[in-house]
């Protein structure tokens with residue numbers, strides 16, 4: 001399947017994407033994960049992106065499109081992909097549309113995961129992430145803590161609170177989402193490819209996606 005997952009930070013895009021990869025071998029493409037990996041590796045991309053990310057601002061569109069143009073041509077995308085955190089602005093969505101035409105790729109749909117703000121705020125402030133850039137497993141201190149406190153179940157690296165998940169950065173990221181990313185809902189509605197799912201459980205979101213794919 002070839003999907004765009006839309007939704008505020010903390011809506012559950014990453015969790016849904018990970019579960020969908022188990023269904024048919026589609027790959028999760030998270031621009032946030034790619035950027036955090038680049039920051040940790042100290043690459044040029046990471047150096048350019050870090051200050052924007054720490055503030056909770058979006059990284060410039062040109063950097064993101066450079067990443068995605070390459071990534072979508074990797075052989076593992078042939079089977080399908082789940083775009084998690086991309087596109088994030090109208091210019092990215094317009095450039096993606098052109099890129100997909102160029103690559104001869106047709107998307108199945110854009111899924112808007114709509115979760116109330118109070119749930120999002122609670123989830124983000126209690127979320128913890130594996131510090132190993134190759135793992136980046138997600139935990140929650142309340143609902144899904146690692147078995148051993150502060151240690152990733154999957155790879156044994158320290159589990160930390162992301163620098164952009166302090167209260168101030170979270171609130172800024174949500175404002176940025178409302179200003180820059182929420183307009184994509186109208187964009188994909190006009191394209192006739194949007195479904196909106198009001199659900200706080202990933203199972204419900206996945207059930208809605210399966211139903212739409214089968215229709």
Ligand code: AMP
Nearest residue numbers: 031032052053057058059064085086088
């Ligand atoms: P995420 O893990 O998706 O919440 O992304 C973390 C941070 O990476 C964001 O707050 C942005 O600074 C940056 N980022 C991720 N994806 C994008 C994107 N498509 N466009 C611009 N910035 C992005």
